[in-house]
Amino acid sequence: MANQTNKFIDMAVAGVKGLRPYQPGKPIGDLERELGISDIAKLASNENPLGPSQSVLAAIASQAKDVWLYPDGNGFALKERLAAKHRVDLAQITLGNGSSDLLEFAVRVFAAPGDEVLFSQHSFAVYPLVTQAVGATGVAAPAKNRGYDLDALQAHISSKTRVIFIANPNNPTGTWVSADELDDFMKQVPAHVIVVLDEAYFDYADYLVGREGYPDTIAWVERYPNLLVTRTFSKSYGLAGLRVGYGISHPDVADLLNRVRPPFNVNSIALAAAEAAVADEDHLQRSVELNARGLKQLxxxxxxxxxxxIPSIGNFISVDVGREGVSLYDALLHEGVIVRPVANYEMPNHLRVSVGLPEQNERFLKALEKVLND
Ligand SMILES: Cc1ncc(COP(=O)(O)O)c(C=O)c1O
Incomplete structure (x- = not known):
């Protein structure tokens, strides 16, 4: 590259200068290239090992011939399906290129430099990233026994707080807060603070805990208009590669989120696949059942x-390996198993493993035993 007089880093806006990009799980192709290994078990990104259902694959194939057309920028057909499923109005739904989009929209709409965005220690890495990108200040409340401490979170709400992120269950800990705890918390949050309830792992949690303990927060939006619930097709629906997520909120909040949403942020194949996925309840059921068995096996x-x-209600589980997780992570790569070190979540001795197929879980456990003894 030719030398240039300006340093681009000096030209970047303050929030972006210090940003370190999100570190995704290692792709299978990278490991194949680096170590020349094939037959790799990737248990690093909390994907659904069953993949998409047959009906979704058929929807994708039939949509393919129309890729020359722009997608429906409003995602009307998918929103109709979601509105019926969740018993909400279309005007309450915002579609995202993955639910990560929604997390970013929330911060872009409601927080500016000088404002605070609150989350918990050991919580999803995207929250501080999107906060920093807009130049707002991220505040991490301490966790308790690795899980959310809602009292601590509440104690950290200040006059500058604009957005609070709560992942329920949380990634990478798999811990969760109950309906009663969350309801008590919501009652105390000032009405001008937006609470983003990130329910990326909703279906797994709902199946494992049941309605008695795990909250049905979409029904709460009526009561708490400052609530934004986010869900995704990346996990239980097996569509991580297509990038579709959504938010459900008060229509006025949705209107604001839609103002910052890029045009056509969800592509036509993804829209068709997500529509078919919502209709396929059997596949969802198979996915959550497989996950429950996998969690038990692990x-x-x-x-x-x-x-x-750490007991988990997501599709992943974090284990304390009693030493620096990164070294075991590397050793596991040589065994053809990709997991996730979580030192960047202040959990240096933990590894997070996604629930795979039974044989993948077994392979991981065997490899783990081997590298622990090497
Ligand atoms: C807690 C949490 N929220 C949101 C996401 C984002 O998922 P996506 O953008 O694929 O919907 C993830 C993905 O790992 C997650 O763990």
């Missing part, structure tokens, strides 16, 4: 290896 495996793990 938990029992950790117990056999005398390793502490």
């Amino acid at each position: 938990g029992e495996g950790f117990e056999r290896l005398a390793l502490d793990y």
Whole structure:
């Protein structure tokens, strides 16, 4: 590259200068290239090991011939399906290129330099990133036993707080807050603070905990107009590669979110696939059942290896490997298993593993035992 007189970094806006890009799980192709290994088990990005259902694949194939057309920028057909499923108005729904889009929109709409965005220690890495990108100040409240401490979160609300992020369940800990705890918290949040309830793992949690304990927060939007609930097709629906998520909120909040939403942010194949996915309840059921069995299998495996793990209601589980997780992560790569080190979440001795197919879970457990003893 030719030398240039300006340093581009000096030209960047303040928030962006210090940003470190989100570190995704290692792609299978990278490991194949780097170590020349094939037959890799990627358990690093909380994907659905069943993949999409047959009906979704058929919808994708039939949509393919129309890719020369722009998608419906309003995603009307998908919104209709979602509105019926969740019993909300179309005007309450905002579509995202993954639910990460919604997290970013919320901060862009409601927070500016000088404002605070509140989240918890050990919580999803995207929250501080989107906060910093708009030049707002991220505030991390301490966690308790790795999970959210809603009292601590509340104590950190200040006159500058504009947005609060709560991942329920949380990634990478898999911990969760109950309906009663969350309701008590919401009652105390000032009405001018937007609470983003990030429910990327809703279906797994709902299946594992049941309606008694796990909140049905979409029904709460009526009561708490400052609530934005986000969901995704990336996890339980097996569509991570297509990037579709959505938010449900008060229509006035949705209107604001839609103002910053880029035109056509969800492509036509993704819209068609998501529509078909909503209609396929059997596949969803198979996915959450497989996940529950996988969590049990992994938990029992950790117990056999005398390793502490954090009980999870997501499609992943974090285990304390009793030493620097990064070194075991590297050793596991040589065994053809990709997991996720979580030192950047202040959990240096943990590894997060996504629930795979039974044989993948078994392979991971065997590899883990081997590298622990090497
Ligand atoms: C807690 C949480 N929220 C949101 C997301 C974003 O998912 P997506 O943008 O694929 O919908 C993830 C993905 O890992 C997550 O763990």
